Amino acid sequence: MEEEALRLARHGSLPAAGTVCRALNTRYPQFASGWCTASAVALEMKDAAAALNLIERALGLVPADARFLLQKAHALRGLGRAAEALEIARGIQPSLATDAGSLDSLGTLYSSCGEQELALAAYDRAIQLVPRIAAFKFNRAAVRRFLGQIAGAEADYDQVIAARPDDFEAYLNRSALRKQTPERNHLAELERALTRATREWRGEVQMRYALAKEYEDLAEYERSWLHLDKGARLRRKYLKYDIDRDVETVDWIIDAFPHIFVPASGEPAPPIFIVGLPRSGSTLAERVLSSHSSVHSAGELVDFAHALVSAVTEKGTRHPLPGRQELVAGSAKVDFAALGRDYLQRTRPVAGHTLRFIDKMPLNYLYCGIIRRALPNARIVHLTRHPLAVCYAMFKTLFDEGYPFSYDLEEIGRYYLSYRKLMDHWHATLPGAIHDLGYEQLVADPAGETRRLLEFCELPWEDACLDFHRNPAPSTTASATQVRQPIYDSSVAQWRHYASHLEGLRNQLLAAGIAVAN
Secondary structure (H helix, E strand, O other): OHHHHHHHHOOOOOHHHHHHHHHHHOOOOOHHHHHHHHHHHHHHHHHHHHHHHHHHHHHHOOOOOHHHHHHHHHHHHOOOOOHHHHHHHHHHHOOOOOOOHHHHHHHHHHHOOHHHHHHHHHHHHHHHHHHOOOOHHHHHHHHHHHHHOHHHHHHHHHEEEHHHOOOHHHHHHHHOOOOOOOOOOHHHHHHHHHHHHHHOOOHHHHHHHHHHHHHHHHOOOHHHHHHHHHHHHHHHHOOOOOOOHHHHHHHHHHOOOOOOOOOOOOOOOOOEEEEEOOOOOHHHHHHHOOOOOOEEEEEOOHHHHHHHHHHOOOOOOOOOOOHHHHHHHHHOOOOOHHHHHHHHOOOOOOOOOOOEEEEOOOHHHHHHHHHHHHOOEEEEEEEEHHHHHHHHHOOOOOOOOOOHHHHHHHHHHHHHHHHHHHHHHHHHOOOOOOEEEEHHHHHHHHHHHHHHHHHHHHOOOOOOOOOOOOOOOOOOOOOHHHOOOOOOOOOOHHHHHHHHOOOHHHHHHHHHHOOOEE
């Protein structure tokens, strides 16, 4: 039965796998491995709380099993408890030294906690033990990209594709590693692979985004748009998403926070939040700031949202969890000081030991008012970008998770208008508390904009901030490759190559009063 559950899980039949696990655990409650498998399935289904409860059953039977402890660490990470997850991982690492599969899983845990060097070491060891497993090299390639080891990442993806010619995600990831050239690209290989990928929608989507990216690199813009449009339409077809819900959420937030009272005291070493839309230039701003000797980037953290939900639901004890509207209303009534302390505790293991840290989760723009109540001294930097530039940049990105509005231009337009509405509200209720940083302005005047940014964050000038591309720190965002280059302006006007295709979006924004410069 356990093998059947694992087979179903591997093929994406998670509810069926869960059913088999429940039957297995009911019939054989003393079989510890069955509880571990059930925990893994629950975690795949995004139910980290259930995953933790299930793995505790296994550990109750075999308390010192390193494999079970590793699964517990994954469940804790899923709950946002990274400090505890890392503590477990470091304790069991020596006992996993000869288990390639567990080392691969350990690497994934380390990477998810922001420990990319430790992740790389775990993947290296797993590959050393079992060189033929393509999945290990696929995982290592991602970490190599985060660390700026682009040639190594491409070599890994080449080997994955050679071993698994229908691993279409590997083609997509490889295309994103660098700018393709007429002399060195994968277009012929991608076009051949597309004929196989059309048998299953996920593969076709990945291949069309890969082709769109490489054709754009080679300035074949109409071919690029053809694949991008088809890929986006296909992705949207299989998404369960209602744009009305996100639009309504903004109205609920504004209603819940008509005014913001900010207490006078706050944390002595305030974090820096970089917020806005994805693909707005936030990674560039992050690298500029994190090149300062007093600042460390913790990446795109989900901890503030998790801490807020926990505060609203009394540490997550309410079941079922309230709906979104009730959560928003409840967020205005929490103990904000306690929320701030909880957030800082949650971020402690990933924030480093420097005085200041950056949380670059774009969607924290939803919480600007709450952030100011919970962390009065925090600095909030809001990245802005030309409306059509940022909308096109989102449209052409196949996000791993999140941002479901980004696959339809009309929905992108509606989301953009709601985002602007909320940011206007935060500026009105928090005058002077949010620093707008324009991507185009940062590219055009890096020294001047960097100086103003540092002044807002109360940081002294350091020349290293202008040499951000030399910063060796990992970057896990879609811009991980670009930020290892000096500032360039080719992305500023990239959307103009598709102006005719974006005309409907442009008219939508203009009708709503958004200035859309040529």
